[in-house]
Amino acid sequence: MNGMSPIVQTVARFVKVFILLYGIYLTLIGHLTPGGGFAGGVVIASLYIMLTLAYGKKFALKFFPRRLAGSLDSVGALIFLVVACLGFGFGGIFFANFLEKSYPGAEFSLLSAGTIPISNIAICIKVASSLFLVFIIMAVARIIDKKDGSKEFKQDEEEE
Amino acid sequence: MGIELIMIIILIFILLGAIIAVEIKDLLSAVISIGVVGFGISIAFLFLQAPDLAIVQIAVETVLLVLLIRATIRRDVKSTHSHINWAGLICVVVLCLALIGFGFFAMQELKFGEPAISKIQAAPSNHYLKEGLSETGSANIVTSVILDYRAYDTLGEATVLFTAIIGALAILRGIARKQKGGK
Numbered sequence: 001m002n003g004m005s006p007i008v009q010t011v012a013r014f015v016k017v018f019i020l021l022y023g024i025y026l027t028l029i030g031h032l033t034p035g036g037g038f039a040g041g042v043v044i045a046s047l048y049i050m051l052t053l054a055y056g057k058k059f060a061l062k063f064f065p066r067r068l069a070g071s072l073d074s075v076g077a078l079i080f081l082v083v084a085c086l087g088f089g090f091g092g093i094f095f096a097n098f099l100e101k102s103y104p105g106a107e108f109s110l111l112s113a114g115t116i117p118i119s120n121i122a123i124c125i126k127v128a129s130s131l132f133l134v135f136i137i138m139a140v141a142r143i144i145d146k147k148d149g150s151k152e153f154k155q156d157e158e159e160e
Numbered sequence: 161m162g163i164e165l166i167m168i169i170i171l172i173f174i175l176l177g178a179i180i181a182v183e184i185k186d187l188l189s190a191v192i193s194i195g196v197v198g199f200g201i202s203i204a205f206l207f208l209q210a211p212d213l214a215i216v217q218i219a220v221e222t223v224l225l226v227l228l229i230r231a232t233i234r235r236d237v238k239s240t241h242s243h244i245n246w247a248g249l250i251c252v253v254v255l256c257l258a259l260i261g262f263g264f265f266a267m268q269e270l271k272f273g274e275p276a277i278s279k280i281q282a283a284p285s286n287h288y289l290k291e292g293l294s295e296t297g298s299a300n301i302v303t304s305v306i307l308d309y310r311a312y313d314t315l316g317e318a319t320v321l322f323t324a325i326i327g328a329l330a331i332l333r334g335i336a337r338k339q340k341g342g343k
Contacts, residue, residue, distance in 0.1 A: 036302075046222055081315070112298070113298040116307045135223075
């Protein structure tokens with residue numbers, strides 16, 4: 001799929017940094033104010049979806065290749081699982097907040113709440129990469145009607 | 161009365177959007193009407209003082225709308241054929257009547273905006289509200305519940321998302337992977 005008009009591309013160029021910052025902000029501040037890993041991840045995924053729509057598939061895949069997205073999806077899930085297992089190891093309970101027990105941070109500060117920010121970051125990575133992956137698959141695949149009434153499933157220009 | 165009036169207006173708006181989405185022939189217009197439903201729900205969450213849900217709803221709705229428009233536009237199927245499904249219609253009517261009856265009897269016991277769980281003193285949510293900050297250190301009670309008290313649920317959610325992505329990747333791969341030494 002190709003890009004859109006220069007107006008869309010210019011606006012996307014101005015806006016992309018702010019969207020990325022907002023996604024990171026929602027993730028990091030999730031344990032203090034409304035937000036959290038899921039919302040931040042969806043915002044970051046929507047940034048890449050916007051870049052794909054504005055500049056075309058090649059541009060977005062140059063910064064975020066499909067293989068990297070698949071790996072990051074697994075890495076996020078693994079970090080979340082490792083946090084859970086570390087809680088089992090140190091705190092005795094699955095998902096125990098062992099960091100908060102041993103190093104309690106000041107209330108309402110950024111470095112507090114133990115394992116919750118780490119889990120937020122893991123979920124953000126996972127959700128962002130997986131939603132981008134879904135979009136890029138659906139953007140590439142299409143169903144073509146043949147003359148004899150049957151349908152053919154096709155992906156245009158495989159990049160791998 | 162103020163919040164109830166606002167909620168009634170938003171709910172009528174959502175219902176209209178949903179009915180239009182079902183009845184309209186053009187698929188793109190149906191997708192946009194679905195967007196009306198989603199954004200209306202996010203405004204309703206804001207008025208009901210659930211900003212966490214409102215943020216997630218508005219972000220997911222935007223991404224989903226783009227995905228659905230991308231999926232419906234420039235495809236072979238542009239419009240739907242309508243024929244009345246009587247069994248489905250009867251099911252919908254029965255379900256609506258049951259929900260209205262349940263709501264009528266529930267609202268006689270409770271006031272609008274009052275959580276049912278607040279009547280029980282030993283409910284876990286009261287404990288979370290009182291001890292959430294001191295036990296988990298998280299100022300946002302919602303986050304302290306979903307990532308500390310009920311983190312197991314979140315792990316299951318992440319697993320569901322992971323499995324769904326794997327399924328989509330496997331189905332939409334297009335070309336079957338080449339066998340070793342084979343064709």
